[in-house]
Amino acid sequence: MKALCWHGKKDVRYDTVPDPRIEDPRDAIVKVTSCAICGSDLHLYDGFMMGMESGDILGHEFMGEVVEVGAADHRLKVGDRVVVPFTICCGECEQCCRGNFSVCERSNRNKALADKTFGHATAGLFGYTHLTGGYAGGQAEYVRVPYADVAPVTITSGLSDDQVLFLGDILPTGWQAAVQCDIQPTDTVAIWGAGPVGQFAIRSAVLLGAKQVIAIDRVPERLGMAQAGGATTINCEDESVVERLNELTGGKGPEKCIDAVGMEAHATQSLDSLYDRAKQAIMLETDRPHVLREMIYVCRPAGTLSVPGVYGGLIDKLPFGALMNKGLTLRTGQTHVNRWTADLLRRIEEGQIDPTFVVTHVAALKDGPEMYKTFRDKKDGCIKVVLKP
């Protein structure tokens, strides 16, 4: 079959690879009808996540048709239309029972490596690093879905692929980012990053009743889309983010802050960016925490920081004194996708949210390598790419 494979920094290829097969009775094979490129894939593309190996099949946002089911999978049937969450979970371990699916204790088959790196392993993820199991991803014609009797969301209504595809990652991610803020009707929610995750976080914050939603980015098309969703915008290239946020909150700072940028934050008009880039280059630091620093600094005391943005390793010069003394709450995590899928699917069906707004580019899977570039460089107003195998 054909698939998009990682071969190193900025090197994604449309390769021919062996077809996946059932390896465990709980597996299923899904024929992909739509998949997407995620901001998390860019961290791999740019070579900032450790644990990638040449030839790894990328992609963790995908959906399709079940074409083969393992003997022990009593839930899925051949022909079912499913959206597959990017977090693989067993459904039975202590964490799964608590709904903490992204830290499932059993689905990461490289547990030893992950234990060593993070202290304790987290869940297996599709098309991600070997730290998260090194499972073949969904930017491919077919995917093997482990524990297929647990996470895949069956779509029975006549919704289009574009309407439900994002249930597997960015929609619940934006939603959880907002939920973690426990938004009160008096809250200002500031969201760094108006990429796909930021866009869904904006809509979620509005639906969850924030008084004011502020989006921060430097890409004009993304700021435009953020405004469409009800956000006041700050272009971090033109204005001082801290000053503007204070202005918009009567000098007190936003109660809730969301980092939808992650480890590759750009820093304009600040010294710390140079510092981080230099340290990153000589591997003394792996991630650039500009947004985290800004959030900690500007957040209102006793406020909450919600971090869906992905970090992979080490950061420094984090103003932990401010974080501690201001009594901030910090909430993080890969999304516990299945906690939200049923509720969000219902909201899509009821028309409360229509996720298709975020799709700006649709292309064939074979154009994937080119689309990685377009998405990364935000060329041609690109916000979200959907690929069709």
Added chain:
Amino acid sequence: MSATAFTRTTTRHRRTRAAARGLGWFSIGLGVAQVLMPRVVAGVAGLRGSERFVRACGVREIVTGIGILAARRPGPWMWVRVAGDAFDFAALGSAHNVRRPASRALLGAVAAVAALDAGCANALDRIERRGRPPVRDYHDRRGLPLPPVAMRGAARKDFEMPPDMATPALLAPWPPVALRP
């Protein structure tokens, strides 16, 4: 509200660029007149006898006009026009008696054009200093069935906050019920 702000911005950008183009053509028109009919222009401007000077100014006008129309960033060229206006104003000022109403009207007209030029140059600067303008407009991509103001809090009526993600009780607003709907 913000969408209109964006529309306002893009409209403002479009108007500024249109104004710059208009002034560019005006510059060329005036320049052509000065070069081809220096005597007529000198007569109107009260600079009889300075036909060569008028022609030279015409060349300057044409060059600046072309610069404004052809440059990808017309801002600096617009400032050249502003400098030219100042020069013209000084030249006319020294040749005219400001007490004469006709002279005053002429100087006033030059000053008005100068003000227009400076305003436009300033606006162009602001646009050019700021990031690139959007190549696509996504203001129609709401993703919500109604305008955001109308959707505010729509999910609250049937969303159950998971206790493990709620703000720790110690940090929650006090009294807790007052702020919850």
